[in-house]
Amino acid sequence: xxxxxxxxxxxxxxxxxxxxxxxxxxxxxxxxxxxxxxxxxxxxxxxxxxxxxxxxxxxxxxxxxxxxxxxxxxxxxxxxxxxxxxxxxxxxxxxxxxxxxxxxxxx
Amino acid sequence: xxxxxxxxxxxxxxxxxxxxxxxxxxxxxxxxxxxxxxxxxxxxxxxxxxxxxxxxxxxxxxxxxxxxxxxxxxxxxxxxxxxxxxxxxxxxxxxxxxxxxxxxxxxxxxxxxxxxxxxxxxxxxxxxxxxxxxxxxxxxxxxxxxxxxxxxxxxxxxxxxxxxxxxxxxxxxxxxxxxxxxxxxxxxxxxxxxxxxxxxxxxxxxxxxxxxxxxxxxxxxxxxxxxxxxxxxxxxxxxxxxxxxxxxxxxxxxxxxxxxxxxxxxxxxxxxxxxxxxxxxxxxxxxxxxxxxxxxxxxxxxxxxxxxxxxxxxxxxxxxxxxxxxxxxxxxxxxxxxxxxxxxxxxxxxxxxxxxxxxxxxxxxxxxxxxxxxxxxxxxxxxxxxxxxxxxxxxxxxxxxxxxxxxxxxxxxxxxxxxxxxxxxxxxxxxxxxxxxxxxxxxxxxxxxxxxxxxxxxxxxxxxxxxxxxxxxxxxxxxxxxxxxxxxxxxxxxxxxxxxxxxxxxxxxxxxxxxxxxxxxxxxxxxxxxxxxxxxxxxxxxxxxxxxxxxxxxxxxxxxxxxxxx
Numbered sequence: 001x002x003x004x005x006x007x008x009x010x011x012x013x014x015x016x017x018x019x020x021x022x023x024x025x026x027x028x029x030x031x032x033x034x035x036x037x038x039x040x041x042x043x044x045x046x047x048x049x050x051x052x053x054x055x056x057x058x059x060x061x062x063x064x065x066x067x068x069x070x071x072x073x074x075x076x077x078x079x080x081x082x083x084x085x086x087x088x089x090x091x092x093x094x095x096x097x098x099x100x101x102x103x104x105x106x107x
Numbered sequence: 108x109x110x111x112x113x114x115x116x117x118x119x120x121x122x123x124x125x126x127x128x129x130x131x132x133x134x135x136x137x138x139x140x141x142x143x144x145x146x147x148x149x150x151x152x153x154x155x156x157x158x159x160x161x162x163x164x165x166x167x168x169x170x171x172x173x174x175x176x177x178x179x180x181x182x183x184x185x186x187x188x189x190x191x192x193x194x195x196x197x198x199x200x201x202x203x204x205x206x207x208x209x210x211x212x213x214x215x216x217x218x219x220x221x222x223x224x225x226x227x228x229x230x231x232x233x234x235x236x237x238x239x240x241x242x243x244x245x246x247x248x249x250x251x252x253x254x255x256x257x258x259x260x261x262x263x264x265x266x267x268x269x270x271x272x273x274x275x276x277x278x279x280x281x282x283x284x285x286x287x288x289x290x291x292x293x294x295x296x297x298x299x300x301x302x303x304x305x306x307x308x309x310x311x312x313x314x315x316x317x318x319x320x321x322x323x324x325x326x327x328x329x330x331x332x333x334x335x336x337x338x339x340x341x342x343x344x345x346x347x348x349x350x351x352x353x354x355x356x357x358x359x360x361x362x363x364x365x366x367x368x369x370x371x372x373x374x375x376x377x378x379x380x381x382x383x384x385x386x387x388x389x390x391x392x393x394x395x396x397x398x399x400x401x402x403x404x405x406x407x408x409x410x411x412x413x414x415x416x417x418x419x420x421x422x423x424x425x426x427x428x429x430x431x432x433x434x435x436x437x438x439x440x441x442x443x444x445x446x447x448x449x450x451x452x453x454x455x456x457x458x459x460x461x462x463x464x465x466x467x468x469x470x471x472x473x474x475x476x477x478x479x480x481x482x483x484x485x486x487x488x489x490x491x492x493x494x495x496x497x498x499x500x501x502x503x504x505x506x507x508x509x510x511x512x513x514x515x516x517x518x519x520x521x522x523x524x525x526x527x528x529x530x531x532x533x534x535x536x537x538x539x540x541x542x543x544x545x546x547x548x549x550x551x552x553x554x555x556x557x558x559x560x561x562x563x564x565x566x567x568x569x570x571x572x573x574x575x576x577x578x579x580x581x582x583x584x585x586x587x588x589x590x591x592x593x594x595x596x597x598x599x600x601x602x603x604x605x606x607x608x609x610x611x612x613x614x615x616x617x618x619x620x621x622x623x624x625x626x627x628x629x630x631x632x633x634x635x636x637x638x639x640x641x642x643x644x645x646x647x648x649x650x651x652x653x654x655x656x657x658x659x660x661x662x663x664x665x666x667x668x669x670x671x672x673x
Contacts (some may be wrong), residue, residue, distance in 0.1 A: 012233075013233060017227060020227055056414060059413070060410050063409060063410035066285075
């Protein structure tokens with residue numbers, strides 16, 4: 001797990017572009033916190049990525065028009081102390097139940 | 108007091124825009140109402156995708172920002188493919204989309220779509236305009252981001268009530284960006300490192316991409332390469348950046364690149380990349396790309412570095428600055444003698460083989476067309492086999508002389524893009540080559556060609572298949588030609604005539620003669636020299652293939668040749 005701090009000007013869509021750089025790679029976003037910092041904003045992300053993805057994300061973020069600075073954080077265990085919520089499984093996207101007999105006949 | 112629509116048009120004029128492409132509709136109607144007397148000429152296409160591709164053709168051939176306009180909802184969504192195309196191929200584009208009135212946004216109103224959200228990942232920058240007072244600043248920003256750094260597309264979403272509202276207009280504004288905290292340009296120490304790498308290299312090569320043209324640095328780059336005298340090749344978007352008759356130039360590289368280029372790239376120990384993003388069509392299997400080489404990557408967009416393969420030395424900046432800096436260093440230095448390596452890389456035994464199988468008539472047809480084209484003629488290719496054959500046979504030295512949808516590979520691109528190219532270059536011959544599949548994706552733009560009487564030379568390479576897909580099915584899917592049969596194509600000559608365009612056909616048999624017959628020569632010459640729009644349908648063998656070919660997942664060294672496949 002890596003921690004990233006991205007400082008940006010909070011213009012229309014900038015936060016979405018930062019998050020989209022992650023989601024387009026199929027990477028989950030278990031932790032995201034955006035907040036104002038001085039005259040700008042900062043978003044902190046916790047991501048389960050490999051070293052190559054760290055480089056790619058940092059470069060993608062720096063290419064976003066209103067991103068000011070990107071810091072690739074240390075691994076989770078060195079910085080945060082939240083093993084409990086990290087271990088929390090994701091809620092399932094959907095649940096499946098067996099078809100009842102009339103619907104099974106149609107299937 | 109001016110209406111928002113008038114302010115938009117005034118600001119476009121201030122950005123140097125005098126030509127836009129579009130299609131009207133409800134939400135954008137006020138903008139159309141203000142066109143008369145605005146100084147902005149509007150070109151009506153017959154589909155919004157035609158408008159955005161035409162704007163791209165205009166931008167690709169001039170380097171200026173192309174502008175496309177569409178209404179809300181389906182009008183805006185029809186622009187999306189063109190926006191994606193501009194993003195992939197670094198085309199400066201501003202799209203203005205109408206939007207429902209501000210109070211209805213988010214209510215799933217008639218013809219409402221979240222264009223801003225839809226295009227977030229496809230745009231350099233975008234804005235849903237929220238007040239009429241923002242318009243000058245937003246347009247200035249839009250054009251700045253579209254053309255700066257690595258060019259790309261921008262979307263401005265304009266609610267209809269803002270276009271109808273009125274406000275004082277104090278004139279267009281200039282946009283000054285905030286300086287980035289991270290330095291975006293290389294310092295001069297890269298020259299020392301690069302010279303050291305050159306001194307160690309035994310087999311250096313150079314790869315030239317679109318960046319060389321976008322930075323208008325082709326002259327400086329050619330001077331540098333003349334000094335280095337190392338094997339050089341180009342991506343499909345780099346074609347024309349280096350004069351093709353240079354003794355060190357090996358042609359196009361990559362999936363359908365030349366044997367010599369692919370072989371040299373596989374053998375090199377130092378790869379200099381100038382303005383190319385190392386797309387997977389160029390690298391083949393990335394883990395086996397240039398396996399022995401250190402990479403020096405000259406690139407303006409830091410996001411493209413280390414994306415596919417790590418580089419030893421990134422040189423971030425505009426080639427217009429970094430190449431002269433490096434050239435100065437090279438001119439003061441002594442370089443190793445690579446003449447032996449150059450002789451090996453350019454040896455006749457690495458040249459293309461003569462036998463081109465059933466592709467011969469089509470390749471010959473393209474050669475006959477290209478050699479009759481004026482030196483400053485512009486060729487557009489759609490997407491497919493004809494595109495690759497055209498790229499392989501392109502021999503001009505005009506940097507913006509070969510235009511195609513490379514990164515996205517969007518079929519239907521060429522015809523509408525040719526409209527933009529011809530309007531931007533009224534005195535040049537514009538040759539537009541499409542396949543029988545791609546032409547049908549935007550065939551409605553023949554109406555635009557006719558209305559404007561644009562003397563575009565339109566060729567349809569008709570093999571009655573989705574040819575490139577059929578080729579893959581033949582080679583990798585046991586000839587299972589699933590859903591690629593176009594043998595029931597309409598009569599394209601009749602369609603051209605229905606659009607009131609002079610149309611004719613030529614059979615592949617005409618290309619079998621060692622010397623073209625007088626009738627065929629006359630037909631080709633008349634076709635190219637005509638000052639009217641012309642359509643020529645070339646009926647070619649159905650099962651011809653493009654070789655060399657690097658299969659998906661294979662290294663460049665594993666390219667298939669014609670004899671391998673048979």
